[in-house]
């Protein structure tokens with residue numbers, strides 16, 4: 001059973017067809033990879049799924065409790081409300097805020113406060129804040145960031161900042177987590193830890209993970225299925241070994257005539 005179905009998705013920027021009739025389906029509770037050379041259209045597909053771009057054509061079907069919802073018709077906050085969270089290619093943290101506060105922000109969509117209630121510190125706001133703080137601390141523990149909660153996010157090394165961003169996406173306990181190049185800028189040890197963490201997120205929380213990543217070791221090591229795109233078009237879809245053997249994928253990465261991927 002699928003949680004996400006991308007159907008005939010297309011979007012152009014001026015004369016450039018960045019995504020050209022791409023279709024793929026992500027099975028529930030799987031780790032699914034989207035790969036392709038630079039400029040292939042991967043982030044653009046993510047932006048269409050998460051509502052940042054409106055495609056020219058196609059559907060993005062999110063399957064929730066046996067109901068199919070076309071995300072293309074929804075606004076970004078409505079998509080988040082359906083249970084979809086994402087991280088970005090470049091770390092997007094609130095630099096002046098602490099690690100804890102940055103992660104708490106991810107639960108904002110599920111809180112009921114308003115500016116007046118918060119200003120007067122009404123009892124339900126205090127209770128709500130305590131609940132969110134406890135939830136954020138659980139995530140901090142899960143990510144192995146215990147002890148850093150009260151330090152500024154901006155003071156952390158890049159790999160840690162990426163984990164904080166991941167924590168912000170995780171706190172809302174999404175059904176589908178979309179990760180855009182989670183290993184970018186990480187060293188080999190950090191990338192290995194990240195691979196374990198992504199598996200743990202799926203296994204312990206039952207969250208489906210859709211990821212774009214250039215680190216082929218990570219992709220081939222943790223994804224059950226992969227969709228490969230090039231120049232905006234889907235060129236292959238299958239298991240990691242099927243993708244590694246695929247001639248079109250080999251050509252896309254290495255140029256014609258090369259045998260290995």
Ligand SMILES: Nc1ncnc2c1ncn2[C@@H]1O[C@H](COP(=O)(O)OP(=O)(O)OP(=O)(O)O)[C@@H](O)[C@H]1O
Pocket residue numbers: 013016018036037038039040041042043044045
């Ligand atoms: N907002 C935009 N306006 C104009 N062109 C865009 C826009 N967003 C993406 N593009 C173009 O669409 C194409 C696909 O870009 P995209 O960022 O999706 O590729 P990508 O596969 O994610 O690449 P990378 O791996 O380098 O991040 C590129 O040619 C890019 O320049």
